[in-house]
Amino acid sequence: MRLSVIGCGYLGAVHAAAMASIGHDVIGIDVDEQKVSALAAGSAPFFEPRLSELLAEGLRSGRLRFSSRMADAAGAQVHFLAVGTPQIPGGHAADLHYVHAALDGLLPHLRAGDVVAGKSTVPVGTAAGLAGRVAAAGAALVWNPEFLREGWAVHDTLTPDRLVVGAEADAAGERAVGVLREVYASSIDAGTPFLVTDLATAELVKGAANAFLATKISFINAMAEIAEASGADVALLADALGHDTRIGRRYLGAGIGFGGGCLPKDIRAFTARAEELGRGEAVGFLREVDAINLRRRDRAVQIVVDALGGLVFGRRIAVLGAAFKPFSDDIRDSPALDVAVRLRGLGADVVVTDPAALDNAAALHPQLDYARSRDDALREADAVVVVTEWDEYRRDLSPEHAGALVRGRIIVDGRNCLDSAAWRAAGWQYHGMGRR
Structure with a gap:
């Protein structure tokens, strides 16, 4: 055809x-x-x-x-x-x-x-x-x-x-x-x-699907806030919830939250259209979904600041990831770059690396420093922040290899994607987001 x-x-x-x-x-x-x-x-x-x-x-x-x-x-x-x-x-x-x-x-x-x-x-x-x-x-x-x-x-x-x-x-x-x-x-x-379906239902399917997924992500991130305050572990909580067939484990990954060119704009447009139809109250919860998501970026920055004892100015921070998700070079509304820019605004010497998105990131945020290789980003860093869960960071980077390059053994797991026990056993200060 x-x-x-x-x-x-x-x-x-x-x-x-x-x-x-x-x-x-x-x-x-x-x-x-x-x-x-x-x-x-x-x-x-x-x-x-x-x-x-x-x-x-x-x-x-x-x-x-x-x-x-x-x-x-x-x-x-x-x-x-x-x-x-x-x-x-x-x-x-x-x-x-x-x-x-x-x-x-x-x-x-x-x-x-x-x-x-x-x-x-x-x-x-x-x-x-x-x-x-x-x-x-x-x-x-x-x-x-x-x-x-x-x-x-x-x-x-x-x-x-x-x-x-x-x-x-x-x-x-x-x-x-x-x-x-x-x-x-x-x-x-x-x-x-x-x-x-009819035309209207077909249009609603995409908006409703993205609204539901965003809600699920923000729900577990809200639970991460409670976990941090109570000493619980949000990763174990998500595993337990995920065994409930009514809930499922997918999209229950707590951390820095969602970004990209779809979920953020789509839930906002969905809310705006509901208000135009006179039914804004029906999706009022999506405003809180959006707020929780953005709050996670604030929390990630605060964890880095606290891990460095409040002394951020002039400290070298390696940010692993620039794209909003792995297997993509999309930096639209990227939580990774948002965190990097905020840390740079606090006076940190931030160096960003990413397997695919560096050129896009450098064009949008020329004030940041960039490293083509993971190891160049890690070298002499006072702290490491994982913000995009590429395999190069999530699975292929060992605490021992990173330890031979960095200056300070502080790692902030913004995606809760690392083996926390392994990093701690290797002498690192591991900081997750709602994770012990």
């Missing part, structure tokens, strides 16, 4: 390459000519495991192309809208101007019977406002939200845990759903649930 993907950022580039890998003929469209040139040359504009291989395979096969001309999307049977929806400057609501601009550019090139499939995360009610314009061009609009985890985006696209398609309850909508079934036939045949 011939597909177009409008918007070749994180979501769109992955979706285009993944769809080509399962046999579709895909054209990716983006207004950024530099990004298009890079993708057309097989160079991913961001770090994502397996994406470079999929790009190379798709380009080599001829099933994948990229263009900055919207007219090149003409002839596709399905057009996926995959543009960004950031927060509006100075506010919490989603900025939809990229969505509207993409549709404005696409409308003149639609044919009767085409399907426009929205994948962008939008406030509920957005699709209803777009559907009439798409129908006037003889096409049908469906909403097909994405559920990608950065670092696992290729896997999540090729082997999703569910597919959701929202459509109008009419003949055109039914036909469009059938077309999406063809697009995702390989996943459906492999047993992936295919859920058909």
Whole structure:
């Protein structure tokens, strides 16, 4: 099937390459000519495991192309809208101007019977406002939200845990759903649930899922605050809770909290839309979820300060991690960089390292010092802070190896990802977040 993907950022580039890998003929469209040139040359504009291989395979096969001309999307049977929806400057609501601009550019090139499939995360009610314009061009609009985890985006696209398609309850909508079934036939045949809903429900699924995940993370971080005050261990608490099948262990990792380009902005946009609908009280708890999350960054900084006896000025602190999560170079709303910047503001000599995100971090925060290698960051450090749980820090770094490089044996485990007993046994002052 011939597909177009409008918007070749994180979501769109992955979706285009993944769809080509399962046999579709895909054209990716983006207004950024530099990004298009890079993708057309097989160079991913961001770090994502397996994406470079999929790009190379798709380009080599001829099933994948990229263009900055919207007219090149003409002839596709399905057009996926995959543009960004950031927060509006100075506010919490989603900025939809990229969505509207993409549709404005696409409308003149639609044919009767085409399907426009929205994948962008939008406030509920957005699709209803777009559907009439798409129908006037003889096409049908469906909403097909994405559920990608950065670092696992290729896997999540090729082997999703569910597919959701929202459509109008009419003949055109039914036909469009059938077309999406063809697009995702390989996943459906492999047993992936295919859920058909109305447009509003499909929009709500993504926002509600992110709100729930954010709530779960902030819940265990709230418990970490209680654990610190009472002398309990939040990691053991999470293990015990996780054995309850009603709760589960995933996303019960206490620590510095969540960041990135999805959860923070999505829960704020979700709250803003609820308020516009006159139901702000229904999701008022999300404000506290957000507040708990941001408070964990304050707590991480305070733990470092306390560990150094309050003497931070001029002390060398190695910050291990810059991306908001491992297997990514995404620094949007990164707790790691937030902590590094705050420590630098207190007068510390902060050096940051990360396997993938250093260039992005240096462009955003040139005031920080950066080390290309983990060992260069550790050398002569008075304290070490783990803020992104890359394997290079979580699993592959031993207390003995680090001890031969650092000046002061203080380690702050901002992700509660280290073997605390092993580090203590090696003579380190280990400080977790709600963890003994």
